[in-house]
Amino acid sequence: MHANNETGVVQDIERLAPIVKANGSLLHVDAVQSAGRLTLDMQQWPVDLLSLSAHKLYGPKGVGALYVRARPRVRLQALLHGGDQEGRLRPGTVPTHQVVGMGEAYRLAAEEAEADNRRTAALKQRLWHRLVELDGVFRNGAEDACAPHIINLAFAGVHGEALAAELQGLAVASGSACTSASAAPSHVLRAMGVPDQLAHSSLRFSFGRFSTEQDVDDAVEIVRAGVERLRRFSPIWRAYRNGEALATLYDRAG
Numbered sequence: 249m250h251a252n253n254e255t256g257v258v259q260d261i262e263r264l265a266p267i268v269k270a271n272g273s274l275l276h277v278d279a280v281q282s283a284g285r286l287t288l289d290m291q292q293w294p295v296d297l298l299s300l301s302a303h304k305l306y307g308p309k310g311v312g313a314l315y316v317r318a319r320p321r322v323r324l325q326a327l328l329h330g331g332d333q334e335g336r337l338r339p340g341t342v343p344t345h346q347v348v349g350m351g352e353a354y355r356l357a358a359e360e361a362e363a364d365n366r367r368t369a370a371l372k373q374r375l376w377h378r379l380v381e382l383d384g385v386f387r388n389g390a391e392d393a394c395a396p397h398i399i400n401l402a403f404a405g406v407h408g409e410a411l412a413a414e415l416q417g418l419a420v421a422s423g424s425a426c427t428s429a430s431a432a433p434s435h436v437l438r439a440m441g442v443p444d445q446l447a448h449s450s451l452r453f454s455f456g457r458f459s460t461e462q463d464v465d466d467a468v469e470i471v472r473a474g475v476e477r478l479r480r481f482s483p484i485w486r487a488y489r490n491g492e493a494l495a496t497l498y499d500r501a502g
């Protein structure tokens with residue numbers, strides 16, 4: 249993944265590519281979260297495959313694109329069979345309206361990216377600066393390593409899913425949609441070294457072209473109320489306020 253969907257953390261493709269190549273592997277980059285927001289330099293990147301999805305960038309649902317490097321040539325095996333379209337890789341009639349919709353969404357993104365990024369980064373900072381005042385709020389993912397539109401926060405002493413349920417009117421997530429059927433903490437946060445308990449306390453917030461300062465201020469109030477409500481019943485939070493280190497508390501809680 250170029251930009252991670254849960255944390256916004258951006259991977260350094262130019263540094264990772266040689267490691268992949270040295271092992272004789274192809275490099276497939278999932279650029280769904282970064283395309284249209286960050287620069288994807290296909291001339292410089294030794295990337296073999298790169299995937300895109302329209303609906304994360306205000307295009308229609310149900311359409312995406314796969315970039316396949318022509319030289320050196322990447323050979324693909326069809327997963328779907330039946331028709332000869334798209335070099336026998338994708339049988340069926342091309343849905344023109346979907347393709348045009350995606351193209352237009354990406355064209356608009358190219359025009360708007362700079363302004364969108366500036367705006368979403370400012371909104372993200374606004375949310376962070378106000379929520380960090382709550383104390384016991386941590387940011388998952390280094391500030392300068394993240395895409396402008398995603399922030400992932402841990403609220404000590406609070407269960408992320410319980411908090412998400414408290415936040416009426418806010419669309420936040422405690423993990424990705426892909427793992428929403430699982431109660432396990434986010435594998436992304438675990439891989440980053442976030443302790444399980446804190447990973448369980450984390451929520452992802454994202455910002456878009458149509459988010460406003462008023463949205464952020466409303467969100468801050470809703471989150472603040474939810475966190476304070478849940479912390480009243482949280483023994484971990486009480487111990488933390490009494491000066492115990494979070495790491496110790498979480499170690500003890502397993």
Ligand SMILES: *Cc1c(COP(=O)(O)O)cnc(C)c1O
Pocket residue numbers: 249251252253278279280281301302303304310312
């Ligand atoms: C949403 C998302 C996908 C899946 O794309 P869909 O078109 O919704 O299936 C893949 N990768 C990342 C990083 C995403 O955010």
